[in-house]
Amino acid sequence: MKTKRLYEMDPYQVSMEAVVKECILQNEEKLIFDQTVFYPEGGGEPGDKGCLYIENEPGEWILWTEVTDTREENGEIVHYVKKPLPVGTKIRGEIQWKTRYAYMQNHTGEHMVSGRVHEKYGYDNVGFHMSKDSVVIDFNGELNWEQLMEIEEEVNQGVDDNLSVKVEYPSRDELSGMIYRSKKEILGQVRIVIVPGYDSCACCGMHVAKTSEIQMIKILSVQNHRGGVRVEMICGRDAREDYRKKHEQSVEVARSFSVKPYEITLAVKRMLEENSRLKMQLSQVQARLAEEIMDRMEDGQRTIVLTEEGSDSILSEGCDPNQVRRLVNLAREKAVHVLALTRGNKEKEYRYIIGSGEDARVLAKEMNEKFAGRGGGSSMMTQGSLFGNGNEMEEYFKSITGEEK
Numbered sequence: 276m277k278t279k280r281l282y283e284m285d286p287y288q289v290s291m292e293a294v295v296k297e298c299i300l301q302n303e304e305k306l307i308f309d310q311t312v313f314y315p316e317g318g319g320e321p322g323d324k325g326c327l328y329i330e331n332e333p334g335e336w337i338l339w340t341e342v343t344d345t346r347e348e349n350g351e352i353v354h355y356v357k358k359p360l361p362v363g364t365k366i367r368g369e370i371q372w373k374t375r376y377a378y379m380q381n382h383t384g385e386h387m388v389s390g391r392v393h394e395k396y397g398y399d400n401v402g403f404h405m406s407k408d409s410v411v412i413d414f415n416g417e418l419n420w421e422q423l424m425e426i427e428e429e430v431n432q433g434v435d436d437n438l439s440v441k442v443e444y445p446s447r448d449e450l451s452g453m454i455y456r457s458k459k460e461i462l463g464q465v466r467i468v469i470v471p472g473y474d475s476c477a478c479c480g481m482h483v484a485k486t487s488e489i490q491m492i493k494i495l496s497v498q499n500h501r502g503g504v505r506v507e508m509i510c511g512r513d514a515r516e517d518y519r520k521k522h523e524q525s526v527e528v529a530r531s532f533s534v535k536p537y538e539i540t541l542a543v544k545r546m547l548e549e550n551s552r553l554k555m556q557l558s559q560v561q562a563r564l565a566e567e568i569m570d571r572m573e574d575g576q577r578t579i580v581l582t583e584e585g586s587d588s589i590l591s592e593g594c595d596p597n598q599v600r601r602l603v604n605l606a607r608e609k610a611v612h613v614l615a616l617t618r619g620n621k622e623k624e625y626r627y628i629i630g631s632g633e634d635a636r637v638l639a640k641e642m643n644e645k646f647a648g649r650g651g652g653s654s655m656m657t658q659g660s661l662f663g664n665g666n667e668m669e670e671y672f673k674s675i676t677g678e679e680k
């Protein structure tokens with residue numbers, strides 16, 4: 276006898292009493308019951324989690340273990356548990372209702388959006404995934420933000436209208452006359468979920484009974500995906516939570532800018548413009564300063580090392596590579612060999628530029644060998660990266676260039 280699927284008959288049933296029919300002890304511990312309210316993962320909807328209780332004394336149930344996941348395997352509904360139970364044990368099972376109900380809200384909202392997109396644009400939902408944070412739908416056609424906002428408005432009207440969601444089990448004959456969305460040819464009994472005026476779809480998942488339970492449908496993002504689009508949306512309690520978090524964030528940002536929450540986009544834009552203007556000014560000042568320092572250096576030196584560390588540093592932090600190259604060229608007017616060292620992105624990483632009146636490639640090779648580096652270039656200028664201690668790099672460069680050959 277297959278497990279009786281109580282969740283299909285009533286998705287609002289939270290608990291059940293059942294008997295252990297099979298206990299599987301392979302890599303993981305799994306139980307199969309004679310009947311269950313636990314929905315097994317399928318159709319983009321995660322499997323239920325929950326708790327199992329056993330009867331300690333007649334009428335007294337104590338917690339036995341958690342159900343960490345529910346899946347359908349070889350046509351059986353298996354409950355993943357942390358502690359097994361012998362066949363024949365009577366149990367009480369209870370699903371994590373808060374999570375399940377959020378999935379029901381999101382799943383029904385997804386039906387309405389997919390159904391309306393299909394009706395208006397003829398696109399199919401070719402991928403669907405629900406997680407803790409959002410619902411992701413892939414459509415096989417392109418939709419822009421304005422079109423999706425129109426869809427959002429329409430489906431939320433359906434939420435306001437408090438429509439009854441129907442589940443039908445049509446015969447093969449009845450089915451042949453029905454128009455419904457379906458991802459694949461289904462063998463056996465087909466379950467059709469109908470949101471009147473919005474969607475008719477073959478689906479085995481869990482849905483709410485009335486559309487007002489969805490509370491609201493909010494589309495969060497759209498991006499191009501495999502010739503179509505990937506749409507992210509959220510419904511019900513999850514949407515409320517999302518709104519709360521985003522509201523708190525926008526209030527905080529607004530406060531730090533001393534503007535109203537609706538003005539933060541403008542405030543951020545202004546700050547970014549100001550920021551890039553300041554950056555440009557700073558880089559001009561830094562360049563001028565570096566040139567002046569360089570001007571005062573004495574001519575005819577053997578080696579100059581430019582770094583961004585220490586009080587006498589000539590390179591400013593985050594100095595852009597073009598500027599470093601320009602400074603190396605200026606320093607070359609004062610010395611035969613020049614090394615510029617700037618911090619890389621990785622730990623202990625330095626970027627180097629070597630300018631030389633002899634052969635920069637020979638110097639780069641020696642530096643690369645000594646400091647696990649890589650890079651190269653022309654005889655006049657080389658560049659690359661090194662790993663290790665900046666002071667040691669400086670000392671080593673001086674030692675290999677110090678004496679005239």
Ligand SMILES: [Zn+2]
Nearest residue numbers: 382468478480
């Ligand atoms: Zn469904």
